[in-house]
Amino acid sequence: MDPARPGKGPLGAFRALGPAARRALTQVAALSLLNAALLVTQAFLLADVLASVVSTGVGGRTAQLAVLLAVVAGRALAGWAVRVISARAAATAKEELRARAVDHVLRLGPEWIARRGHGELTALTTRGLDALDAYFREYLPALMTAAVVPLGAGAAVLFADWPSAVIIALTVPLLPMFAILVGRYTADRVAGATDATHRMSGLLLELVRALPVLTAFRRARAQSDVVRRLSERHRRATLKTLKVAFSSAFVLELAATLSVALIAVVIGVRLVGGNLPLAIGLGVLILAPECYQPIRTVGAAFHASEDGVEAVRRVTAILAEPVPADGTEPLPRGExxxxxxxxxxxxxxxxxxxxxxxxxxxxxxxxxxxxxxxxxxxxxxxxxxxxxxxxxxxxxxxxxxxxxxxxxxxxxxxxxxxxxxxxxxxxxxxxxxxxxxxxxxxxxxxxxxxxxxxxxxxxxxxxxxxxxxxxxxxxxxxxxxxxxxxxxxxxxxxxxxxxxxxxxxxxxxxxxxxxxxxxxxxxxxxxxxxxxxxxxxxxxxxxxxxxxxxxxxxxxxxxxx
CATH class of the missing domain: 3.40.50.300 (P-loop containing nucleotide triphosphate hydrolases)
Incomplete structure (x- = not known):
């Protein structure tokens, strides 16, 4: 494995993060389980209330509505807790990575820093690691939700209506397959865009540092062409990445929409034929999109997290640089x-x-x-x-x-x-x-x-x-x-x-x-x-x-x- 790329994909970068990331992942997983249970309860409660309104009219459902309101409040509270945990984990992980990177760079010494470039290191440890916010706040919660909610919702659908569960089981794997294919295609392009960003940031920092000298020798204006070329290269790389990200989002949305539409058609035909109770049909229709939505969210969050993942790879590559071993002998005061x-x-x-x-x-x-x-x-x-x-x-x-x-x-x-x-x-x-x-x-x-x-x-x-x-x-x-x-x-x-x-x-x-x-x-x-x-x-x-x-x-x- 290339030492500059210690892990492939966001999960590979996760292994390079500290204990804060693992604790956050465990807590988010527990909250995702709670959210899945509340989601199933909410779907069938709502379906039962709506079916009762259709059959018997409004009234007599106060207890069910109170429970439904409590379930909705519980889901909102769980979502708030996930956001708080993710934000704290992001702050802690960034602090740990910055501290480790800076300490290691200082041990490598000014010669290594000069070869690597002050600007590139500054961009990496500031704006580069700031991109981890999207990784923790979007990707990890979406990943845990995608691992738990589709299974829980699918099990509930299987228990309530197995034909719909079969359709879900056949169509859900299409989404991660498309996401993986597009993700592999975009990984190198995100790395190229990150390279362009770091080069441009490093050059601008070095130009600012050298501006008095360049101005004194009347060479400051000549550097504008260099900055313009780098900016144009960065713009092209960023637009290519955005095009791929938008295309992948369209593919996932289309596959999920067609799958839910197929389930809705089958349920509608069975309701018309009298082969399915209305409450069950409504409950399955409410739950079916929840089997696809988390996977679509993971696909979108994947692209949002790639900048942070690339920064983690680069920091890990720096941490892999061997530090010259120090001796142990004390030096006396003297000649x-x-x-x-x-x-x-x-x-x-x-x-x-x-x-x-x-x-x-x-x-x-x-x-x-x-x-x-x-x-x-x-x-x-x-x-x-x-x-x-x-x-x-x-x-x-x-x-x-x-x-x-x-x-x-x-x-x-x-x-x-x-x-x-x-x-x-x-x-x-x-x-x-x-x-x-x-x-x-x-x-x-x-x-x-x-x-x-x-x-x-x-x-x-x-x-x-x-x-x-x-x-x-x-x-x-x-x-x-x-x-x-x-x-x-x-x-x-x-x-x-x-x-x-x-x-x-x-x-x-x-x-x-x-x-x-x-x-x-x-x-x-x-x-x-x-x-x-x-x-x-x-x-x-x-x-x-x-x-x-x-x-x-x-x-x-x-x-x-």
């Missing part, structure tokens, strides 16, 4: 040594032979042209990118053998494009440490603690990310990995960031900073021509693309290769 690091990138290696050493109390600089592997080096240190060649040791222990979850607790990471969960600046920083206001003041962000993160400028967001890393250091982390930490900052704020980083290093942390060789990470002192940072900077002894920071503070070591 971080990178030797001959090579990582395969775009048909080459970037970095290609990176080597440097940094101790607590030191700063190591990674300087290389764009695409030289600075970010990849930091991601390798985080354990997200496997190295092709070379070794990384921390305190003498190999990073490849380390418990990466414990190791990442010791690392404070500032990416080029910081990501936040939303809310205010204080909400973002409080989980990292307690001295929020003090750290914000160090970075020139006083008064912004209660401002929403999405209202900040790029430079302010960058400093908030640095503040988060500094709080983590104060809470126990000892290695700072900073990727272009001053890229969006002016000279004054860049100086504030570097002062705060140097203070953390003076207090025993180690820092590895990736910076483009042409960027002014540290303001240059016009008198000396050196860095304005305390102690200046100078290149380490022979390190490829690495620089060691030498400070005036006692005990400050130089980061050397």
């Amino acid at each position: 971080v040594r990178v030797s001959g690091l090579r990582v395969e990138r775009r048909g080459g290696f970037a970095p290609d032979g990176e080597s440097f050493v940094v101790w607590p109390g030191q700063i190591a600089w990674l300087r290389a042209p764009s695409g030289g592997g600075k970010t990849t080096t930091l991601l390798t240190l985080l354990g997200f990118v496997p190295s092709y060649d070379g070794t990384i040791t921390v305190g003498g222990a190999r990073l490849a053998d380390a418990d990466l979850t414990r190791w990442r607790r010791d690392v404070a990471w500032v990416p080029q494009n910081p990501v936040f969960a939303g809310g205010t600046v204080r909400d973002e920083l409080t989980p990292a440490g307690e001295d929020v206001d003090a750290v914000l003041a160090e970075l020139g962000l006083t008064g912004l603690a209660d401002r929403p993160v999405d209202k900040l400028s790029l430079g302010q967001r960058q400093r908030v990310a640095v503040a988060r890393a500094l709080l983590r250091v104060r809470s126990g982390a000892w290695l700072m990995l900073l990727d272009e930490p001053t890229v969006h900052l002016d000279e004054v704020n860049a100086r504030r960031v570097m002062d705060a980083v140097e203070l953390a290093v003076d207090n025993g942390a180690a820092a590895i900073i990736a910076a483009h060789e042409r960027s002014a990470v540290v303001a240059v002192d016009p008198e000396t021509g050196g860095g304005a940072a305390r102690g200046g900077t100078r290149r380490g002894a022979g390190g490829r693309g690495a620089e060691g920071k030498v400070g005036d503070a006692p005990g400050r070591r130089r980061a050397a290769a």
